[in-house]
Amino acid sequence: MDSLYTERKRENFMLRMPAKMNEEIRRMAEMDGISINSAIVQRLAKSLREDRADGQ
Structure with missing residues (x-):
């Protein structure tokens, strides 16, 4: 995971x-043996890395 997103400071918020x-995220997290939160954070980090690489 990108080092920009591994710091210990965390912000909590509700996500609808x-x-x-x-259900899809829950299944993917279960298959990867990680929490739903970790699965979401990994996906967001990947998206942000791709945006940076595309110059956005």
Whole structure:
């Protein structure tokens, strides 16, 4: 994971998402042996890295 997103400081917030998306993330997290939170953070970090690479 990108070192920009591994610091110990954390911010909490509620996230609303469609039930189908929640189920898909839950399944992926379970298959990877990680928490749903970790799965979401990994996906967000990947998206942000890709945006940086694209110059956005």
